[in-house]
Each structure stands twice: as structure tokens, then as C-alpha cells.
Amino acid sequence: MWNLTRFASSRLSRTRRLFSSVIPGPCIVHKRGTDILHDPWFNKDTGFPLTERDRLGLRGLLPPRVISFEQQYDRFMESYHSLEKNTKGQPDGVVALAKWRILNRLHDRNETLYYRVLMDNIKDFAPIIYTPTVGLVCQNYSGLFRRPRGMYFSAKDKGEMMSMIYNWPAQHVDMIVLTDGSRILGLGDLGVQGIGIPIGKLDMYVAAAGINPQHVLPVMLDVGTNNQKLLEDRLYLGLRQPRLEGEEYLEIVDEFIEAVFTRWPKAIVQFEDFQMKWAFETLDRYRKKFCMFNDDIQGTAGVALAGLLGTVRAQGRTLADFPDQKIVVVGAGSAGLGVLSMAVQAVARMTGKNETAAQNFFLLDKDGLITKERKNLDPAAAPFAKDPGQIVGLREGASLLEVVKKVKPDVLLGLSGVGGVFSEEVLKALRESGSTRPAIFAMSNPTMNAECTAADAFKHAGENIVFASGSPFENINLGNGKVGYVNQANNMYLFPGIGLGSLVSGARFITDGMLQAAAECLASYMTDEEIQKGILYPSIDSIRHITAEVGASVLRAAVAEEVAEGHGDVGPKELAHMSKEETVEYVFRNMWYPIYSPLVQEK
Ligand SMILES: NC(=O)c1ccc[n+]([C@@H]2O[C@H](COP(=O)([O-])OP(=O)(O)OC[C@H]3O[C@@H](n4cnc5c(N)ncnc54)[C@H](O)[C@@H]3O)[C@@H](O)[C@H]2O)c1
Ligand SMILES: O=C(O)C[C@H](O)C(=O)O
Ligand SMILES: [Mg+2]
Numbered sequence: 001m002w003n004l005t006r007f008a009s010s011r012l013s014r015t016r017r018l019f020s021s022v023i024p025g026p027c028i029v030h031k032r033g034t035d036i037l038h039d040p041w042f043n044k045d046t047g048f049p050l051t052e053r054d055r056l057g058l059r060g061l062l063p064p065r066v067i068s069f070e071q072q073y074d075r076f077m078e079s080y081h082s083l084e085k086n087t088k089g090q091p092d093g094v095v096a097l098a099k100w101r102i103l104n105r106l107h108d109r110n111e112t113l114y115y116r117v118l119m120d121n122i123k124d125f126a127p128i129i130y131t132p133t134v135g136l137v138c139q140n141y142s143g144l145f146r147r148p149r150g151m152y153f154s155a156k157d158k159g160e161m162m163s164m165i166y167n168w169p170a171q172h173v174d175m176i177v178l179t180d181g182s183r184i185l186g187l188g189d190l191g192v193q194g195i196g197i198p199i200g201k202l203d204m205y206v207a208a209a210g211i212n213p214q215h216v217l218p219v220m221l222d223v224g225t226n227n228q229k230l231l232e233d234r235l236y237l238g239l240r241q242p243r244l245e246g247e248e249y250l251e252i253v254d255e256f257i258e259a260v261f262t263r264w265p266k267a268i269v270q271f272e273d274f275q276m277k278w279a280f281e282t283l284d285r286y287r288k289k290f291c292m293f294n295d296d297i298q299g300t301a302g303v304a305l306a307g308l309l310g311t312v313r314a315q316g317r318t319l320a321d322f323p324d325q326k327i328v329v330v331g332a333g334s335a336g337l338g339v340l341s342m343a344v345q346a347v348a349r350m351t352g353k354n355e356t357a358a359q360n361f362f363l364l365d366k367d368g369l370i371t372k373e374r375k376n377l378d379p380a381a382a383p384f385a386k387d388p389g390q391i392v393g394l395r396e397g398a399s400l401l402e403v404v405k406k407v408k409p410d411v412l413l414g415l416s417g418v419g420g421v422f423s424e425e426v427l428k429a430l431r432e433s434g435s436t437r438p439a440i441f442a443m444s445n446p447t448m449n450a451e452c453t454a455a456d457a458f459k460h461a462g463e464n465i466v467f468a469s470g471s472p473f474e475n476i477n478l479g480n481g482k483v484g485y486v487n488q489a490n491n492m493y494l495f496p497g498i499g500l501g502s503l504v505s506g507a508r509f510i511t512d513g514m515l516q517a518a519a520e521c522l523a524s525y526m527t528d529e530e531i532q533k534g535i536l537y538p539s540i541d542s543i544r545h546i547t548a549e550v551g552a553s554v555l556r557a558a559v560a561e562e563v564a565e566g567h568g569d570v571g572p573k574e575l576a577h578m579s580k581e582e583t584v585e586y587v588f589r590n591m592w593y594p595i596y597s598p599l600v601q602e603k
Contacts, residue, residue: 029599033057036599040111041214044596047072055600069596072113076106077121096133097140103128107203108147111213116594119207123540126204130492132446132471134200135185141193142235149199150218152192153256154239155248161259173264174215174503177201178256180223182243182275183296183334186417186449189275191225192238197273201295201495208543209496209551210591211503217267223252253282261290266506266567268499270295279334280380291502293510297338299491299498302519303537304339304413304441305346307468307489309523310536311411311439314466323347325360326409326435330400330451331416332365332381335443339415340384342519345512358384362407366416368397401426408433413441414451422452427460439466443489447471458484466534485534493537494518497547501554504590505564505575517557521550548591552583 029042036042036056044052046067053059067075083102087095103125106114118125127133137144151168153161181194198218205211224241225231231240244252260267269292271282283294293299312322327343329336340361348357363370363384370377371386373396388396394406404412404426412430414422422442430438440461442451447469454473457465463478468489476484498518502510525538525546538546558564559576566572570586578586 043110052599099128100133112594115206129203130200134196135446138184138190138193138196142237152220154222161255165259165263173217173267175205175211176217177270177272178219179272180221184273185445189225189227191230192222195220204492205496208547209500212592268502276334291509295495296334298515299495300335301338301342302494303491305342305519306523307536311466313531315437323351327411328362328409330364330414332363335415337380371396404429410435411439415443417444419449424460430461441468441489443470445470454486487536497550500551504567505555505558506567507558508563511561513561514554514557517553518550521553548587551587555583
């Protein structure tokens with residue numbers, strides 16, 4: 001691990017020093033008067049200095065007193081805290097949506113202030129703009145909709161996308177997160193309402209990776225929905241038609257991809273929350289041609305692998321013992337299969353044997369244990385299908401409880417989207433597994449879809465477990481001063497660094513080596529002391545720091561694999577000559593930091 005000062009606290013003065021070299025130079029805004037006040041990219045509200053009020057036609061459009069950024073910040077936080085106080089005792093969903101609304105209003109009004117409060121309070125605000133509240137927002141999006149954000153391409157826009165892409169006001173776009181809304185978290189097909197996910201992911205890109213918010217683009221590809229409830233909802237804002245399938249579907253995605261990379265050839269596209277068949281198909285179709293990745297398959301895999309390697313260390317063993325871990329994966333979808341392939345590749349690298357690399361992994365889907373006897377075995381799951389004879393009595397379709405009792409696994413990893421499948425019996429059976437420190441990864445989102453709660457895990461599987469969930473839970477008080485630590489095993493620890501590293505290296509595409517480098521960086525980030533306590537991932541407070549390190553690892557892998565073409569003034573040769581520390585500094589230097597930049601040139 002590199003010797004960098006942790007970025008644990010985000011108090012402003014320290015952070016400002018770190019970023020002082022990257023404060024953008026004066027930018028000239030061509031707008032005037034109320035057009036500026038209504039543009040969240042440039043708006044400073046009461047913070048416009050007098051010179052800018054004079055020269056941008058703002059005099060008289062604002063109350064006379066100029067309020068400092070810090071005062072504006074405090075004012076927002078005060079109103080946020082009074083909202084917290086006033087909504088105390090109300091149902092969780094009502095409170096969560098009220099918090100989302102107040103943040104969303106700021107987002108729509110003043111992005112600089114919004115991103116500063118988000119960055120500084122990421123632990124409190126991530127659960128609102130990201131999982132779990134973003135799930136509730138998507139479920140209610142048509143009713144909550146006030147102002148559009150991002151772009152919407154629908155099946156009705158066929159043939160028009162190349163011209164539509166030029167409707168986006170920014171000249172320059174770095175990061176695009178794209179969904180078709182077909183598998184939003186564990187909530188299923190939410191059609192056009194899924195746009196909340198790309199918005200939330202890109203908020204994390206700004207907060208964690210320091211991507212300039214003027215250079216991000218959330219995109220919804222609306223090809224219809226198969227959600228009957230939405231089709232019948234009079235408020236539903238998407239196309240009222242069943243989802244396109246087959247070639248018709250792919251033609252829409254192809255057209256969008258062509259339009260995007262024609263206008264912004266250097267952009268990175270993150271595919272998010274596509275149903276499994278299209279997640280794999282589109283990844284296969286585009287990954288060797290464009291700079292894109294699928295977060296649910298590839299980002300999740302790296303985060304899970306880092307957690308699995310951390311688990312071995314938490315058991316007091318060395319990483320060389322990883323191939324001996326017995327791991328049960330529940331959920332054979334895009335995320336579960338992504339995790340398994342990366343973990344099996346890691347075992348194959350460690351042991352030098354491909355044939356036996358999958359032997360300690362057990363895969364279940366909604367029909368139970370997947371074996372070679374499975375009828376209509378999905379080819380993507382086939383490499384992980386068990387030989388029914390491998391463990392006596394382990395039959396095709398065995399239930400999770402049977403599997404846990406027979407296999408006695410070290411790890412139970414859930415990516416099923418089904419809340420509560422790690423039942424009391426299953427957790428108690430895990431307790432009997434004989435593992436020195438069993439691990440439970442209840443990775444499905446949002447909270448109600450988690451395979452079990454943190455409290456149930458510690459209660460039924462024992463206090464000695466390692467626990468991680470996809471959505472946040474509070475740590476568990478185990479009494480006598482002992483804490484059951486709750487990790488958040490969420491792809492947010494990797495996707496911002498994968499995107500950023502690809503961007504600042506100017507990668508032509510995103511290779512397996514780059515993804516592996518990201519996972520290894522995250523895996524090696526934690527100290528032995530932290531790991532012994534059961535802490536597998538960094539605190540979300542240090543997300544910018546870990547993202548810079550991940551980004552730098554991805555960059556170095558891109559250079560090593562000769563896909564880096566350079567970024568801005570920095571060519572591939574310069575990238576290749578950078579030391580490890582220099583790559584981290586370079587990545588930091590490329591991060592945007594939310595402060596008001598001058599909107600007029602000094603006279
Ligand atoms: N924590 C993270 O970073 C992260 C990342 C990606 C996905 N996820 C979550 O993982 C979940 C699944 O995502 P996906 O893209 O793989 O979905 P998917 O629809 O592609 O796959 C779901 C899988 O779960 C299986 N399944 C359903 N019910 C089951 C049951 N009762 N027992 C066992 N298996 C069952 C299905 O057969 C299918 O194989 C979602 O809730 C998503 O939010 C979390
Ligand atoms: O969105 C998240 O929180 C993680 C993941 O991408 C998911 O689909 O659940
Ligand atoms: Mg996702």
C-alpha cells in the first residue's frame with residue numbers, strides 16, 4: 001500500500017490545500033442575468049461578488065448582501081438539520097424522500113454548493129442520493145419529477161439520435177452512465193423511472209472521482225417496459241409499450257452508442273442495471289470497440305473479490321489460502337456470474353490450474369444449486385455448475401439450507417435480489433460450518449432486498465463473523481464494548497476509479513488487466529489491524545482517496561497493456577514514465593473540486 005496521508009476527514013481547509021493546484025482558471029460565461037441564476041452549473045446564489053453582479057447583469061436581481069460560500073454551506077446544513085428534526089417519528093420512506101427532495105432542489109439550483117455538501121457529508125448523504133433511497137426515488141419518479149436531468153433516448157427516436165446528441169448543452173462529456181431501466185437494483189423493471197440510477201452513480205463520480213459535473217451525462221434508453229403497473233399508471237412518463245426485444249432492441253443501443261462516440265470519442269460509458277441477457281450481450285458487443293464497462297458485472301466483481309481476499313486475511317490466513325475457501329454464491333445473474341468469473345480467474349492465477357479453479361465455488365439461483373444436471377443450463381452459468389457427485393448427497397436444485405449444511409462454507413455471498421433468503425436456519429447452519437471466521441456478504445440492494453440484515457447475521461451466525469451488505473446498515477453493538485462491524489460491499493468503491501483511471505489514461509478500451517488492477521488496489525488498501533476487526537473496505541469518508549488510488553492503478557494497467565493514448569496535454573509516453581506516486585498525484589490533479597470559480601476575467 002502506498003504511503004499517502006489518508007483522506008479520512010473532509011474538513012474544507014485541508015481539502016482545499018490539496019486541491020489548490022487544480023482550481024480552474026477564470027471561465028467566461030456567455031450568459032447574462034437571470035439565465036445565469038437559473039443555470040445550476042454557474043449559479044452562486046447570494047454568493048456572486050459585486051464585480052460579477054456588475055459585469056454579468058445581476059445587479060438588482062439578488063438581495064444586496066454578498067454571502068460567503070461557507071455561510072451558504074452552513075445555511076443549507078441548518079435547513080437540512082431542521083428538516084431532520086421536523087420529520088422525526090415519521091415513516092422512514094417519508095423522511096428519506098424529504099431528505100432527497102431538499103438535496104435535489106439544491107442540485108437543481110447550485111451544483112457547486114450541492115457537490116460540496118455532498119462530498120463533505122458523504123456518509124450521511126450517500127444513502128439518500130444513492131442506495132437505498134435512490135431506489136425509492138426511482139419507484140416514485142414519475143410523481144416526483146419536476147425538472148429533467150440527463151438525456152432520454154426512446155424507441156421512438158430511432159434514426160434521430162445522431163442529431164439529438166447535439167442537443168446536450170455541454171461541449172465536452174467525460175462520463176456517461178446509461179441504463180435501460182430493466183433491472184433497477186433488486187426492484188425489477190422500472191422503465192424510464194430508472195433514470196435515478198445513472199443520476200446517483202454520476203453524483204458518486206463527482207464526489208468520489210472528482211469528475212467535473214459539467215462533463216457528466218446520465219442517460220435513459222427507454223425501449224418500453226414490461227412492468228404492467230407502470231404501463232397502467234396515468235402519471236408514468238415513459239413509453240407505454242412492451243420492451244423491444246432482439247434485433248429491434250440492439251438497433252436502438254447501437255444507434256445510441258454510435259451517436260455518443262461520434263460526438264465524444266473520448267467519453268467513457270458505464271452500462272448500469274441492464275437485465276442480465278442484455279448486460280452480457282452489450283458488454284460482449286462493445287467492450288473491444290469502445291471505452292465502456294458494465295458496472296454490475298465488472299465493478300461488482302472487483303469489490304466482491306477484494307472483500308473475499310479480505311475475509312481470508314480476517315481469518316488470520318495468508319492470501320495463498322484463498323483457493324481453499326469454500327464459497328457459496330446465491331444469485332446467478334449478471335452480478336453473481338461476474339463475481340464468480342473474477343474470483344475463479346484469481347484462483348486459477350494463484351494455483352496455476354484452470355481445470356480445478358471453480359471447485360470450491362457453489363452457485364445457486366432461484367431453482368437451487370446449479371449442477372451439470374440442470375435442464376436448459378444457461379451457458380454463462382455452465383462453467384460453475386457442479387458435478388452432483390462432488391459432495392455426497394448434494395443434488396441438482398438443492399436448497400440453500402441443504403447446501404450450507406453439506407458444504408460447510410467459509411463464505412455466503414448473496415446477489416439474488418431477494419430480501420431475507422439468508423434465513424435464520426441458513427445463518428444458524430453457517431455457524432456450524434467449522435470455518436474459523438465465516439463471512440456473509442448480503443450484497444443485494446436496496447436495504448429491503450438484502451439477503452439478511454446485519455443484526456440477524458450477528459445474532460444467528462455468531463459474533464465472530466465478517467459481515468458486508470450492499471446497502472448501508474449501522475454497526476451492531478454486541479455488548480461489553482464489542483462492535484459487530486458492518487461493511488458496505490458496494491461497487492461504489494470501484495466504478496469511480498475504473499472510470500477515472502480509464503479517462504485520464506485515455507484508454508482505448510477497458511481490459512481485464514485494468515479491472516484486476518482496480519480490485520487488487522482495493523484489496524490491498526486495508527491494514528492488517530483493520531482487517532482483524534472485520535473491516536474489509538475503507539470508510540466512505542475516504543472515498544476520494546481510495547478512488548484516486550484505484551484510478552492510478554487502472555491507469556498504470558492501461559499503460560502496461562498498451563491501451564493508454566494519453567489525456568489532454570499528457571501523452572502516453574509521459575504516462576509511461578510516471579512513478580507510482582506520480583500517477584496518484586496526476587490523478588488527484590485531474591479531479592474537480594467544488595469551489596466557485598470566477599465567471600469574469602480580472603480586468
Ligand atoms: N452490492 C453491489 O455492489 C451490487 C452490485 C450489483 C448488483 N447488486 C444487487 O444484486 C442483485 C442482483 O443483481 P443482478 O444484476 O445479478 O440480477 P439478475 O436479475 O441478473 O440475477 C438475479 C439472480 O438471482 C437468482 N434468484 C432469484 N431468486 C432467488 C432465490 N430465492 N434464491 C437464489 N437465487 C435467486 C435468479 O435466478 C438470478 O440468477 C440486485 O439486488 C442488485 O441490486 C449489488
Ligand atoms: O447501485 C448500487 O448501489 C449497486 C449496484 O450497482 C446495484 O445494481 O445494486
Ligand atoms: Mg447497478
